[in-house]
Amino acid sequence: SYVLTQPPSVSVAPGQTARITCGGNNIGSKSVHWYQQKPGQAPVLVVYDDSDRPSGIPERFSGSNSGNTATLTISRVEAGDEADYYCQVWDSSSDRYVFGTGTKVTVL
Amino acid sequence: EVQLVESGGGLVQPGRSLRLSCAASGFTFDDYAMHWVRQAPGKGLEWVSGISWNSGSIGYADSVKGRFTISRDNAKNSLYLQMNSLRAEDTALYYCAKGPHYYGSGEPFDYWGQGTLVTVSS
Numbered sequence: 195s196y197v198l199t200q201p202p203s204v205s206v207a208p209g210q211t212a213r214i215t216c217g218g219n220n221i222g223s224k225s226v227h228w229y230q231q232k233p234g235q236a237p238v239l240v241v242y243d244d245s246d247r248p249s250g251i252p253e254r255f256s257g258s259n260s261g262n263t264a265t266l267t268i269s270r271v272e273a274g275d276e277a278d279y280y281c282q283v284w285d286s287s288s289d290r291y292v293f294g295t296g297t298k299v300t301v302l
Numbered sequence: 303e304v305q306l307v308e309s310g311g312g313l314v315q316p317g318r319s320l321r322l323s324c325a326a327s328g329f330t331f332d333d334y335a336m337h338w339v340r341q342a343p344g345k346g347l348e349w350v351s352g353i354s355w356n357s358g359s360i361g362y363a364d365s366v367k368g369r370f371t372i373s374r375d376n377a378k379n380s381l382y383l384q385m386n387s388l389r390a391e392d393t394a395l396y397y398c399a400k401g402p403h404y405y406g407s408g409e410p411f412d413y414w415g416q417g418t419l420v421t422v423s424s
Contacts, residue, residue, distance in 0.1 A: 195364070227410035229347070236397060236414040237339075237347065248412065280347050284408035289361050291337070296346040 196285035198294035205300045212268040214297045216281030219262060224283045226264040228257060232277045240279075241266060268299070276301045304328040304413045306398045311418030314388055322418060324381040324398030329413075332356070332376035335401035337411060338383050340394035340420075350396070351383065354405035361405065366392075388422045395419050 199217040206212040216226060226244050229237035239248050241257040244264065254269045268275055281294035310322040324336070337352040351362045351372040360372055371384040381398055395417040402409035 225408045229411075231347075236416050237411075238414075239410050239412055242410040242412075278346075282347075282410065284406060286406070286408075289406060290363065291349040291352065291361075293339075293347040293349060 195288055195290065196283070196292050198281055198283065198292055200279075200281060200294040200297045202295070203298045203300065205302055206268075206271045207302045208271055208273060210271055212271050212275070212299055214266040214268075214279050214281075214299065216264040216266070216294045217262055218264075218283065218292075221262055221264050221283065222260045224259075224285075226257065226259050227282045228255075228266045229280045229282065230275075230277045231280065237280065271299075271301055273301050275299060304400065306400065306413060306415035308396060308398050308415045308418035311396065311420045313421045313423065315424050316389060316422055318388055319384070319386045320388060320420060322383040322385065322396055322398075322420070324415060326379045326381065326398075326400070329400070331379040334403055335359075335405040335407075336374060336381045337399045337401050338372065338381075339397045339399050339411070339414075340392075341397070341417075342391075342394040345394075348394075352401060352405055353381070355403060359405040385420070388420075390422050393420060393422045 228241040230240045231237040244259040245257040305327045307325045338350040369387045373382045397417045398415040399411035400413040
């Protein structure tokens with residue numbers, strides 16, 4: 195089955211840039227989506243189709259995808275960005291949706 | 303405004319059954335695929351099952367295949383998950399999520415409910 199690997203945690207100072215990676219075999223050939231989940235809340239879509247943002251999501255959130263790694267970048271990090279982040283793809287080989295292992299972003 | 307409201311969770315003994323429901327509003331329900339995603343306490347997200355707009359395409363995670371059954375009633379704007387032979391490892395918060403029109407299109411889940419908690423314990 196297809197596996198998406200994320201670092202368990204990323205720490206960043208306010209105003210700096212956080213980069214969260216999502217590794218998977220030839221992930222660059224898939225569309226990657228990113229969700230933000232704050233404690234006690236449901237996930238919220240923040241980036242879809244590698245690099246597009248839903249309405250209402252700040253431009254500070256951006257994404258890229260190439261080769262075996264997709265990346266969510268949060269620029270000018272704010273305290274309110276502290277959350278868990280998950281990547282997701284559709285794996286057509288197995289007909290399954292797959293979530294990454296999740297990354298906890300801590301704002302120092 | 304899109305709303306997804308899950309219900310039906312609770313405490314259940316191992317081996318027993320439970321049926322979850324998700325009431326949808328604020329969008330044309332029968333135009334979209336729907337999904338169940340779960341999250342065990344302190345753990346990550348796990349896709350459980352999905353169903354296309356017309357129930358023509360259905361998928362399950364290996365961990366629940368053969369035990370869980372997803373269904374929908376478009377006339378009632380409702381999604382269901384019948385869970386049989388429950389195990390301790392099925393303990394989780396179960397979210398209902400709205401997908402794209404086509405199941406398996408690769409598009410994201412754009413709206414999520416707040417979840418219903420299922421606890422499997424004797």
